[in-house]
Amino acid sequence: MFLIAVRNLFQEKTRLLISVGGVAFSIVLIMVLTGLYRGWNDKMGQYIRSVPADLWVMQDGTEDMFHTPSVLPLDYESKIADLDGIASVKPFSGRRVAFHTANQQDVGLYIVAYDAERQTGLPAAIATGQNVPQASEIIVDRITAKNKNIKINDSLDIAGQKFKVVGLSEGGDVVTFSFAFAAKEDAEQILRLPNSTNFFTVQLKNNTDPNQAISNIKNNLPGVDAVTKKQFVSNNTKLIRESFLPVILVLLIIGTVVGTAVIGLTIFTSVVEKIREYGVLKAIGMSHRQLYGVVIKQAMIAGLTGFATGSLIAFGLQATVGDFVPQFVSQINALDMLWVFGLTLAMATLASYMPIRRIADVDPAEVFKA
Amino acid sequence: MSIIEAKNITKIFGSGHTAVKAINGVSLKVEAGDIILIMGPSGSGKTTLISMLGTLMRPTGGTIWIGGEDISEMSGAKLANLRLHHLGFMFQSFNLLSALTAQQNAAVPLMIAGLSKKPALKKAEELLEKLQLGERLDSLPKNLSGGEKQRVAVARALANQPAVILADEPTANLDSKTGHEVMQLLCNTACSEGRAVIIVSHDARLKDVAKRVITIEDGRLTKEEPGNHEPNCPTEHGGQKQ
Ligand SMILES: Nc1ncnc2c1ncn2[C@@H]1O[C@H](COP(=O)(O)OP(=O)(O)OP(=O)(O)O)[C@@H](O)[C@H]1O
Ligand SMILES: [Mg+2]
Numbered sequence: 191m192f193l194i195a196v197r198n199l200f201q202e203k204t205r206l207l208i209s210v211g212g213v214a215f216s217i218v219l220i221m222v223l224t225g226l227y228r229g230w231n232d233k234m235g236q237y238i239r240s241v242p243a244d245l246w247v248m249q250d251g252t253e254d255m256f257h258t259p260s261v262l263p264l265d266y267e268s269k270i271a272d273l274d275g276i277a278s279v280k281p282f283s284g285r286r287v288a289f290h291t292a293n294q295q296d297v298g299l300y301i302v303a304y305d306a307e308r309q310t311g312l313p314a315a316i317a318t319g320q321n322v323p324q325a326s327e328i329i330v331d332r333i334t335a336k337n338k339n340i341k342i343n344d345s346l347d348i349a350g351q352k353f354k355v356v357g358l359s360e361g362g363d364v365v366t367f368s369f370a371f372a373a374k375e376d377a378e379q380i381l382r383l384p385n386s387t388n389f390f391t392v393q394l395k396n397n398t399d400p401n402q403a404i405s406n407i408k409n410n411l412p413g414v415d416a417v418t419k420k421q422f423v424s425n426n427t428k429l430i431r432e433s434f435l436p437v438i439l440v441l442l443i444i445g446t447v448v449g450t451a452v453i454g455l456t457i458f459t460s461v462v463e464k465i466r467e468y469g470v471l472k473a474i475g476m477s478h479r480q481l482y483g484v485v486i487k488q489a490m491i492a493g494l495t496g497f498a499t500g501s502l503i504a505f506g507l508q509a510t511v512g513d514f515v516p517q518f519v520s521q522i523n524a525l526d527m528l529w530v531f532g533l534t535l536a537m538a539t540l541a542s543y544m545p546i547r548r549i550a551d552v553d554p555a556e557v558f559k560a
Numbered sequence: 561m562s563i564i565e566a567k568n569i570t571k572i573f574g575s576g577h578t579a580v581k582a583i584n585g586v587s588l589k590v591e592a593g594d595i596i597l598i599m600g601p602s603g604s605g606k607t608t609l610i611s612m613l614g615t616l617m618r619p620t621g622g623t624i625w626i627g628g629e630d631i632s633e634m635s636g637a638k639l640a641n642l643r644l645h646h647l648g649f650m651f652q653s654f655n656l657l658s659a660l661t662a663q664q665n666a667a668v669p670l671m672i673a674g675l676s677k678k679p680a681l682k683k684a685e686e687l688l689e690k691l692q693l694g695e696r697l698d699s700l701p702k703n704l705s706g707g708e709k710q711r712v713a714v715a716r717a718l719a720n721q722p723a724v725i726l727a728d729e730p731t732a733n734l735d736s737k738t739g740h741e742v743m744q745l746l747c748n749t750a751c752s753e754g755r756a757v758i759i760v761s762h763d764a765r766l767k768d769v770a771k772r773v774i775t776i777e778d779g780r781l782t783k784e785e786p787g788n789h790e791p792n793c794p795t796e797h798g799g800q801k802q
Binding site for chain 1: 610614616645651660
């Protein structure tokens, strides 16, 4: 009975358009939000993932890089290195600073101390310019540079020091601020942590159990905590999950309700208009199951066309909007597509309920009335 | 065995002092090849009777057998299946599906019965060609004349080769010449294929196509006389006037 469903649906093109448009709107809403969530989550952890480390060691009570400061004495380095299973230990120092540029742009940077000798505090990748900063030089993130109109050779006044921009790095944008890289001596002037560092990055020997190494560190160094890289990434993206997810959930519900209501209302109006025709189908012997099938098929066709349209728009936005609005980092993945697809099927099914009830009530004997 | 047998059926609408006895003890046998015209004044119970014979309404009292089976115990789903395979319907207001073409409308009962789209449309095309609608296969109902619409309805009613075709005032929305032609077409086709036809109508001219003419008054059958249908079915719809 696909024929009847399709024909009924396409008979009123405007209504079909409204129906498909409504579903597409809610699909775009849901997909873009989910994509932004994934994108931001990914960005927040991107730089940390690029740092070669199996474990991050920090002051006890510290969870992440940005909100809970950590200070550790430098001489812990050798103490950690002496423990079983440790291949290498390197200090990692950095601090968030705020300043404004010559053209009055507010900028937030997380300045990482680059140590040429120890090869620590390197950018994830370089887009243009120098690979590493020398004295009084700084490398800033490409996206921040673009947003804040910072160019190579510009001079930046940061916490009382002058820096010359010598390179633009890739993969250090954390949406509200970004990673920047300065030589260790310069960074120390800003960080003011004599004989201290913020973190140690630890690489383990092959076949070392990370959990064993973590308990070794904790047991031997009081007041020190250690976590795996994966855990540290997760700690640093927790903010996104905790503040973003509830908002997404609310908008997801709104999107689902809008989608369901639009399909439901358009199909219901169509059923009410054609109620006599459904009565005729009943009279000539169509079973209730087949009748309901006609309705559900209409809802499914409208829903899935809306899903396809909405997905295309969402991917279109993902591919283009980022160029104009740098914060728009959307990453829609296959799994999200799949559950949004499932959600569309659920919307269509739910939307069929009222129209089906209406058809169930029709008395086929009515069709003999003129 | 009669195709349809009704024994002492009644239908009461409402209850208490507002109750209306629309059908009051009607008994009727419909045999293969019968062409029955039921006539009677407005409100005499014609629609109520044909609705019950067509299983669209359950009688208050009495029994109806279709193909020898008592239908009073059948579920709604079973009745729908019975209608699909054994009964064909025609209505005063044609009741075609507005979104479907003539050919698709005629194919609907075949598809409901489980035939896939292609063979169903093929069969519908053959039927419509027999009814001289071969040129209008792709027309939507809104672009068809009343007579053409009712001929599509004839095709739809015949599609599943039912034993009986039930028609309530099928000519009321047609001019009398067109109405007469369409009914002649239906009756000749049905007769030559051994199907029975029950027509409810005010139109006395339809006596020409009927074999039996039954009068109903106040819910009772009061008279039966023979109609003017030629005793042998004209093979190539010869009786119709073009
Ligand atoms: N659903 C109903 N509820 C109450 N009364 C009804 C109902 N259907 C029919 N009736 C009554 O039953 C009687 C017979 O009605 P029916 O429609 O069968 O007459 P009819 O012979 O078909 O009339 P017409 O020639 O005007 O079509 C009428 O008095 C009518 O008012
Ligand atoms: Mg009537």
